[in-house]
Amino acid sequence: MSDSPPSLNPVQLGAYFDLIEVTSLLRHAVEQQLRETGDLSYVQFQLLARLGDSPTGSHRMTDLADGVVYSRSGLTYQVSLLEKEGLVVRAPSPDDERGVTVTLTGAGRALLAKVLPGHVEVVRSLLFAPLASEDVETLAGLLAPVRDHMRSAPPRSAAPRRRKGGA
């Protein structure tokens, strides 16, 4: 009962709220830009961007699912949409017949290129504008360990069951 403090301290609370609000607003703005410029949802953009980052322009479904956080069926749905638009192609993986390799098409790459500058501009003007470059470094330095920590403690086990003393 008393092993779980009822609240975060004020600084933590502020940081948490601001984090939520900042990313919520940023996300909103970015989604609007992506929708207007390329008729893409954020998830779709993330998928294209991830493929674009790859030297081969392709990834297996599983890899994509790992990167973007949701279910396999959701991924299939989104990739189907992208394929319908001609932005990606699906083909059986050469090494593993069960697998499916998704590859960015020329059109996909073009759309990515079309959308990217505006995307960057939104992020810069909203997120980075009020920060000095050393602030950005500091921020990056703070977020990296958090990200690593979260990755190693996956959301599946979301609510650590009162790990003290055990219930």
Added chain:
Amino acid sequence: MSDSPPSLNPVQLGAYFDLIEVTSLLRHAVEQQLRETGDLSYVQFQLLARLGDSPTGSHRMTDLADGVVYSRSGLTYQVSLLEKEGLVVRAPSPDDERGVTVTLTGAGRALLAKVLPGHVEVVRSLLFAPLASEDVETLAGLLAPVRDHMRSAPPRSAAPRRRKGGA
């Protein structure tokens, strides 16, 4: 098209990606906890929490809409759900007959109390665990100006200098 640099610098890019990933994972974990513990969506929790913060336990619809980013109809929808569950009550605002005042019920307050410790625990274990307390202060200090900046530059005008004829 040449006035907009094609990319952010690597540090900015890292900070941006980590920010997105961190909040995405955090959100996921928190939503799961809220769903399991109180059958609440994150938005619903935010609404209850906002009401709980108020000394009177109530807010006008407009105030709630300002805090949570959605459309008015979306807010009406969510508040209707909460009312159906007996967590809030709606009544005409005393001062302005057009307005509606939403008030937290005892059940709403109880649910909030039931859900809060686990919520806090998730945030602490996922977000704050890897950070020293001075790191948290630094983080808060960085996010506050960004939040202020974003608030003053609302998402409606998301993409600065955007073309006409979109949408």
Added chain:
DNA sequence: TATTGTTATACTCTATAACTATA
């Protein structure tokens, strides 16, 4: 038997537009 991916389905959420009523 475990893994990869798809399908079918059901449900939640969100936005737009039309509408009512008060200011």
Added chain:
DNA sequence: TATAGTTATAGAGTATAACAATA
């Protein structure tokens, strides 16, 4: 006319579970 809120509706997105094919 402008503002506060609701309703109707329509569409997108997501998760779950059952399924087929390969390892």
